[in-house]
Amino acid sequence: MLSDTFGRRIEYLRLSVTDRCDFRCFYCLPRSHRAFETPDDWLTTDEVERLIAQFAALGVKHVRLTGGEPLVRKELEDIARRIAALQGIEELSLSTNASRLSQFAGPLSDAGVTRLNISLDSLNEKKFKTITGSRLQPVLEGIASAQAAGLTPIKLNMVIMRGINDDEVESMIEYCMERGLTLRFIETMPVGQGGLSASEHYMPLSEIEARLKKRYKLQPAAMRGSGPARYFQIEDSDLVIGFITPQSQHFCATCNRVRVSVTGDLHLCLGQEDKLALRPLIREGATDADIQAAIHSAIARKPERHHFGETPTAIIRPMSALGG
Numbered sequence: 001m002l003s004d005t006f007g008r009r010i011e012y013l014r015l016s017v018t019d020r021c022d023f024r025c026f027y028c029l030p031r032s033h034r035a036f037e038t039p040d041d042w043l044t045t046d047e048v049e050r051l052i053a054q055f056a057a058l059g060v061k062h063v064r065l066t067g068g069e070p071l072v073r074k075e076l077e078d079i080a081r082r083i084a085a086l087q088g089i090e091e092l093s094l095s096t097n098a099s100r101l102s103q104f105a106g107p108l109s110d111a112g113v114t115r116l117n118i119s120l121d122s123l124n125e126k127k128f129k130t131i132t133g134s135r136l137q138p139v140l141e142g143i144a145s146a147q148a149a150g151l152t153p154i155k156l157n158m159v160i161m162r163g164i165n166d167d168e169v170e171s172m173i174e175y176c177m178e179r180g181l182t183l184r185f186i187e188t189m190p191v192g193q194g195g196l197s198a199s200e201h202y203m204p205l206s207e208i209e210a211r212l213k214k215r216y217k218l219q220p221a222a223m224r225g226s227g228p229a230r231y232f233q234i235e236d237s238d239l240v241i242g243f244i245t246p247q248s249q250h251f252c253a254t255c256n257r258v259r260v261s262v263t264g265d266l267h268l269c270l271g272q273e274d275k276l277a278l279r280p281l282i283r284e285g286a287t288d289a290d291i292q293a294a295i296h297s298a299i300a301r302k303p304e305r306h307h308f309g310e311t312p313t314a315i316i317r318p319m320s321a322l323g324g
Contacts, residue, residue, distance in 0.1 A: 012257040024133040056088035085110025101142025105149040161201035184242035252305035
C-alpha cells in the first residue's frame with residue numbers, strides 16, 4: 001500500500017490526459033500561453049494503462065481523468081475503458097468544462113466513467129465569456145446530456161472571485177437546486193501566471209459560508225468522493241453544497257492524492273514543484289517492479305503541506321497542466 005511519511009494513505013490519483021483546453025479561464029490558462037506539450041511526449045494509451053495498473057497494484061482505488069480539458073483528447077474513451085477494467089480500480093471519474101459533453105456523455109458512461117465534476121463559474125453569458133473566453137450554452141447543454149446519460153452525482157465547481165462572480169452564489173444555488181446537482185465553491189489558488197493574476201480577486205470562503213448561513217439553514221452532510229470539500233445540506237431541500245478552501249483552511253493533513261501529468265510526471269503536491277518522471281522508466285524498459293519501487297520512493301518525498309501563502313510565486317506551471 002502507498003503511504004507517505006506522515007501516515008497518509010494514497011488511494012486517489014488525478015491523471016491529466018492533455019494539458020490543452022478549449023477554454024481560456026484567466027485564473028487557469030492565460031490567453032497568451034502557448035507552451036503546450038507535444039503529443040509525442042504524451043503518455044500513449046498503452047502507457048497510461050500500464051502505469052495506472054502499477055498504481056492500482058499499490059492500492060490506488062480512485063482515478064480522476066483531468067486535463068487541461070480531457071474531452072479534447074481523441075483517445076479519451078479508450079483510456080477510460082481500459083482504466084475502468086483494471087483490477088483494483090473501484091471508481092473512475094472525470095473533470096470537465098462540459099463544452100463537448102453533449103457529444104461524449106453517453107460514450108463515457110458506457111466506457112466506465114461514473115461521476116463528473118463540471119466547472120461552471122457563471123450563469124451570465126457575458127460574464128461567462130469574460131472568464132472563459134467561450135460560450136455558456138454548450139456547457140448547459142452538456143450538463144443536461146450528462147444527467148440524461150445517468151452520470152450522477154454531478155458536482156458543479158464554482159471558483160469564487162471577488163468582484164467577478166461572488167454576486168452569483170445564490171443564483172447558482174437555485175440553479176443546482178432545481179436540477180438536482182451538487183454545488184461546490186472553490187477558492188482561487190496562486191498557481192502559475194493565471195493564478196497570480198487572479199490573486200486580487202481572492203475571497204476566503206468563510207465569507208460565503210457566513211453569508212449563506214444568514215439565508216439558509218445548513219446541516220453538515222456526507223458526500224461520496226475522495227476530495228477535500230466540507231459539505232452541508234440546505235435544510236428543506238436535497239441540495240448539498242461544499243466548500244474547498246486550499247488557502248484559508250488548508251486540508252493537507254488528510255491529503256490522499258497525487259497527480260500524474262500528460263507526460264508521465266508524478267507530482268506529489270499541487271503546491272510544490274517536486275516530481276518524478278515516470279515516462280522514461282516506461283520507455284526505457286523498466287519492469288513493473290521497477291516502476292512500483294520508483295513510485296514508492298517518490299511518495300516518501302510527499303511534503304507535509306503546501307506553502308501557497310508563504311511562497312505564492314513558487315509554482316510556475318499553469319493550473320491547466322495538472323487539472324487542479
